[in-house]
Amino acid sequence: xxxxxxxxxxxxxxxxxxxxxxRGGVRILKLLHDHGGMNINQIAERLxxxxxxxxxxxxxxxxxxxxxxxxxxxxxxxxxVCHAVYDEIVVSFHKPxxxxxxxxxxxxxxxxxxxxxxxxxPCGICSPTGIIGLLDVPATFLDPxxxxxxxxxFTSGFVEYQFPNNAHLKGLGVDRIEFALEVSSxxxxxxxxxxxxxxxxxNGVELGVWTSPGDFGDRRGVYTPDxxxxxxxxxxxxxxxxVTTEGSxxxxxxxxxxxxxxxxxxxxRSIRLRIExxxxxxxxxxxxxxxxxxxxxxxxxxxxxxxKSKVQNAIA
Numbered sequence: 670x671x672x673x674x675x676x677x678x679x680x681x682x683x684x685x686x687x688x689x690x691x692r693g694g695v696r697i698l699k700l701l702h703d704h705g706g707m708n709i710n711q712i713a714e715r716l717x718x719x720x721x722x723x724x725x726x727x728x729x730x731x732x733x734x735x736x737x738x739x740x741x742x743x744x745x746x747x748x749x750v751c752h753a754v755y756d757e758i759v760v761s762f763h764k765p766x767x768x769x770x771x772x773x774x775x776x777x778x779x780x781x782x783x784x785x786x787x788x789x790x791p792c793g794i795c796s797p798t799g800i801i802g803l804l805d806v807p808a809t810f811l812d813p814x815x816x817x818x819x820x821x822x823f824t825s826g827f828v829e830y831q832f833p834n835n836a837h838l839k840g841l842g843v844d845r846i847e848f849a850l851e852v853s854s855x856x857x858x859x860x861x862x863x864x865x866x867x868x869x870x871x872n873g874v875e876l877g878v879w880t881s882p883g884d885f886g887d888r889r890g891v892y893t894p895d896x897x898x899x900x901x902x903x904x905x906x907x908x909x910x911x912v913t914t915e916g917s918x919x920x921x922x923x924x925x926x927x928x929x930x931x932x933x934x935x936x937x938r939s940i941r942l943r944i945e946x947x948x949x950x951x952x953x954x955x956x957x958x959x960x961x962x963x964x965x966x967x968x969x970x971x972x973x974x975x976x977k978s979k980v981q982n983a984i985a
Contacts, residue, residue, distance in 0.1 A: 675755040677758060694726050698735060701751060708749060709723055774836055780819055785827075791955075801817065820902075821957070821958050822855045824953070826945070828944050843977065848910045848970065851908075855955030861882070871941065892964060892965065944958060
């Protein structure tokens, strides 16, 4: 079972951070986490501290949302029992995501919301809390529980997603389209030197191939849950595919001459993204795709449409 995790922003959650960071607060939280619910007298006795000090610390932790209390029957009347709310508290120093420019339309697609799939095993899907369906059974990719998926993998084949073409719906032209996703190769166990040719297609047009260098398992992914075995794939690389009028690129490096005109975006109400490893590829090294709750980047599949200005649209 994955731990109950609290992620604190170092600046905006400072008061909560301060309550958790005091020596007395830390000792109380650890005691409750290790031994379960206790009342104030029991906590004071176990820690060898005055009841008044424990009571003040508990009050601060309750106010910060780090401890919950429940009233239960006692030998004489009732008593309040304290429980730790979280298993782990993580302080984040990440900068907040910058606001998107007004000319960018972004859509986040959960990993499990693919509309078509045809894969070859070994393969599987899982959520942050456990395996979905049966491992190495391609039919599992049809399981309705796939909607909860945060990691999927297969040896060859594809998964396909259907994004709304919001630029078309708003009557706007597109200067650039991009997809961001966390991916790696796939091998039983892990292997950093395990190349795999990963191909993306948009509306049936292949953009070209990016070769993943390996399957990474040297350390646990930042968001990979504790129940997931350390011998398995832990994280991927966050890659951005872009298509402009000049061609197709991965992280700014050109992979083909396929440009926006080839995609005919203005003719489609939706944008179909296919993520594929071909069995006949030069490096058919499988694929892991990481979503929210797995890997190093807690994000879904991201589509961004960079639209033309009103003046550009009027000219077009």
